[in-house]
Amino acid sequence: MIKELKNQNVWILQEDLQGSFGYVYISKKEVQGFNIRVVLKEIDIGQKQSHKTQKLGSVTNEKLASRLMHFGIVPLLAFHDDHKNGKYYFVSPFLVNGDLFDVIQFDTYNIRNKMQFKLDWKKRVKIMYQIASALDYMHAGNKFRGTILHMDIKSKNIVLDSKFNARLIDFGLSRELKEGDESLAVTALPLGTKGYYPTMQHNMLTKQHDYHNFGVVILELITGLEACTTDQGLELRKWNLRRIKDRQQVPRYRVILC
Known part of the structure; x- marks a missing residue:
């Protein structure tokens, strides 16, 4: 089925996804x-030992989405482990309005x-x-799983779907806590993205x-700016309330922040 799907008029959207080590294909129909x-x-573990443990961890983390049925999370419809060739596949629905980052940048330009x-305040x-x-x-958390941290x-x-309903994707860096735990000790923090790193x-x-x-995503929605934007040496996430209000992307709305 995977071979048939890959041969069915698909195109590569993006390769070398950070933290996912593979390719993403989107069906045209x-x-x-x-x-x-x-x-x-498609996550390709390959034959090389470099980063193999980290890649296998990413595969395990991606499967956490199969146990998360919520309107704000893109469901994992199916997955396949090709142990022989060191490749792992995950199938999920395609949402027609793409990712929030691109929509915000589209609005910024327009x-x-x-x-x-596209995005009014509502x-x-x-x-x-x-x-x-x-x-x-x-x-x-619940009786079937522990607390899950997305981490990215x-x-x-x-x-975003056709009606601009939002859903989370990419659980490659996620972690599941044991029952009753509020934190997880790690030898090194997972890789993240510039502008979103913890302070x-x-x-x-x-x-x-x-x-x-x-919180950084909320600031992006308010200002229309990228997370890595700086002003007088300050990253977006460190701006004060007045500076955020002054940079509202859609001005006809009163922003109340605590």
């Missing part, structure tokens, strides 16, 4: 059996040029709510890492 357009992620934009607040709900669900919340890992580096992973990154 509905795939038989799923009856929707899908995304196929607003600057006084053209129509849609932006809805996106904040939906991702916050997904985080609350992941962090709560960013606008590139939030995708303090330490060897305990907690829910606060996800909250910190989600």
